[in-house]
Amino acid sequence: xxxxxxxxxxxxxxxxxxxxxxxxxxxxxxxxxxxxxxxxxxxxxxxxxxxxxxxxxxxxxxxxxxxxxxxxxxxxxxxxxxxxxxxxxxxxxxxxxxxxxxxxxxxxxxxxxxxxxxxxxxxxxxxxxxxxxxxxxxxxxxxxxxxxxxxxxxxxxxxxxxxxxxxxxxxxxxxxxxxxxxxxxxxxxxxxxxxxxxxxxxxxxxxxxxxxxxxxxxxxxxxxxxxxxxxxxxxxxxxxxxxxxxxxxxxxxxxxxxxxxxxxxxxxxxxxxxxxxxxxxxxxxxxxxxxxxxxxxxxxxxxxxxxxxxxxxxxxxxxxxxxxxxxxxxxxxxxxxxxxxxxxxxxxxxxxxxxxxxxxxxxxxxxxxxxxxxxxxxxxxxxxxxxxxxxxxxxxxxxxxxxxxxxx
Ligand SMILES: Cc1cc2nc3c(=O)[nH]c(=O)nc-3n(C[C@H](O)[C@H](O)[C@H](O)COP(=O)(O)OP(=O)(O)OC[C@H]3O[C@@H](n4cnc5c(N)ncnc54)[C@H](O)[C@@H]3O)c2cc1C
Numbered sequence: 213x214x215x216x217x218x219x220x221x222x223x224x225x226x227x228x229x230x231x232x233x234x235x236x237x238x239x240x241x242x243x244x245x246x247x248x249x250x251x252x253x254x255x256x257x258x259x260x261x262x263x264x265x266x267x268x269x270x271x272x273x274x275x276x277x278x279x280x281x282x283x284x285x286x287x288x289x290x291x292x293x294x295x296x297x298x299x300x301x302x303x304x305x306x307x308x309x310x311x312x313x314x315x316x317x318x319x320x321x322x323x324x325x326x327x328x329x330x331x332x333x334x335x336x337x338x339x340x341x342x343x344x345x346x347x348x349x350x351x352x353x354x355x356x357x358x359x360x361x362x363x364x365x366x367x368x369x370x371x372x373x374x375x376x377x378x379x380x381x382x383x384x385x386x387x388x389x390x391x392x393x394x395x396x397x398x399x400x401x402x403x404x405x406x407x408x409x410x411x412x413x414x415x416x417x418x419x420x421x422x423x424x425x426x427x428x429x430x431x432x433x434x435x436x437x438x439x440x441x442x443x444x445x446x447x448x449x450x451x452x453x454x455x456x457x458x459x460x461x462x463x464x465x466x467x468x469x470x471x472x473x474x475x476x477x478x479x480x481x482x483x484x485x486x487x488x489x490x491x492x493x494x495x496x497x498x499x500x501x502x503x504x505x506x507x508x509x510x511x512x513x514x515x516x517x518x519x520x521x522x523x524x525x526x527x528x529x530x531x532x533x534x535x536x537x538x539x540x541x542x543x544x545x546x547x548x549x550x551x552x553x554x555x556x557x558x559x560x561x562x563x564x565x566x567x568x569x570x571x572x573x574x575x576x577x578x579x580x581x582x583x584x585x586x587x588x589x590x591x592x593x594x595x596x597x598x599x600x601x602x603x604x605x606x607x608x609x610x611x612x613x614x615x616x617x618x619x620x
């Protein structure tokens with residue numbers, strides 16, 4: 213079967229990309245290993261995604277926002293960063309950014325459901341679900357995807373959105389810089405006596421990192437705990453009641469009594485940055501291109517931005533009557549997305565290393581950084597402009613780092 217574009221992976225990035233091309237006249241094949249039932253009603257994977265102002269605008273334009281239920285949207289009004297035993301920390305306030313809120317929190321499974329609903333109604337998208345990719349090939353003549361059900365999908369352009377551990381990226385001979393932080397991240401929805409007041413917390417404690425992400429209900433948050441794997445294993449054997457007591461203690465009882473209110477989902481912490489985003493008749497989008505450490509909450513925001521950039525280039529090529537596999541077009545996408553993501557990827561690696569290192573020099577440095585941050589407006593602007601910027605690019609203070617935007 214022949215198409216203009218074959219997309220591998222119907223995660224949030226692959227689905228948004230298919231949706232972005234709606235009405236362009238391009239015929240799309242969407243290949244996904246999960247079956248249709250899991251795509252219609254995606255299981256709760258515990259992830260709550262912090263959405264920037266720019267991403268919210270994109271989600272509105274794509275029709276996804278209108279498909280979210282009121283109770284699936286959390287307000288991220290302010291954010292608090294705490295270090296060690298410090299009880300006051302550094303507050304990032306929405307009014308300092310001139311916005312009614314810093315951002316929003318959406319469940320990943322709600323984003324996936326809404327994106328699938330949008331894509332499933334598109335006449336130009338043919339869905340191949342419940343199938344795995346056996347082999348991929350791209351030559352000057354076209355791209356080919358062999359599926360494990362014996363089918364072969366041919367396309368003018370192949371786009372991989374098959375996660376940060378992308379098998380397609382590897383099969384196409386594209387390497388990636390990977391950083392294994394050696395930590396496990398547990399995400400867990402919890403109810404708590406003290407209301408969250410729509411404030412997100414990031415708490416760099418000794419031997420642990422804790423985050424609290426406020427959900428729609430004032431007494432329910434997503435709790436994110438990062439620990440070394442042995443300590444995480446000990447915690448995960450506890451039953452719900454014992455886990456709730458342990459989590460309340462980890463929060464220093466600041467939220468009062470807590471109860472488990474969702475599934476326990478644990479993720480290995482690995483940052484990934486592809487050496488190249490494009491090859492002959494081939495492009496990487498989403499986590500397959502840039503897999504961020506979640507601490508700066510930018511993975512999906514970058515995924516949305518990248519797919520929008522590539523879709524815009526493809527639409528322009530169609531309108532100009534140019535081939536969609538034009539190497540110059542693909543290079544423009546690579547260039548723009550690298551400039552938009554590389555500085556924050558590097559800054560996030562640095563921050564994640566600094567704030568999760570419990571050795572004394574690192575503790576002293578971050579104490580200074582937080583103290584300085586309270587005094588220095590530029591530091592605050594760096595974090596806040598990333599969330600509240602209406603454009604999709606790099607926060608202003610990071611733009612001068614663009615010179616470092618080279619392949620890893
Ligand atoms: C704990 C946690 C918290 C996060 N918080 C935030 C946040 O606050 N803000 C933010 O912006 N981002 C956040 N992220 C990142 C965000 O979840 C990811 O960036 C986003 O889900 C990536 O989407 P994707 O479509 O690129 O990849 P995935 O979601 O990984 O989807 C890939 C898809 O490809 C399919 N696939 C894989 N291999 C094949 C194959 N061979 N054949 C067919 N199909 C295949 C998979 O089944 C899957 O459906 C967080 C991540 C984690 C783990």
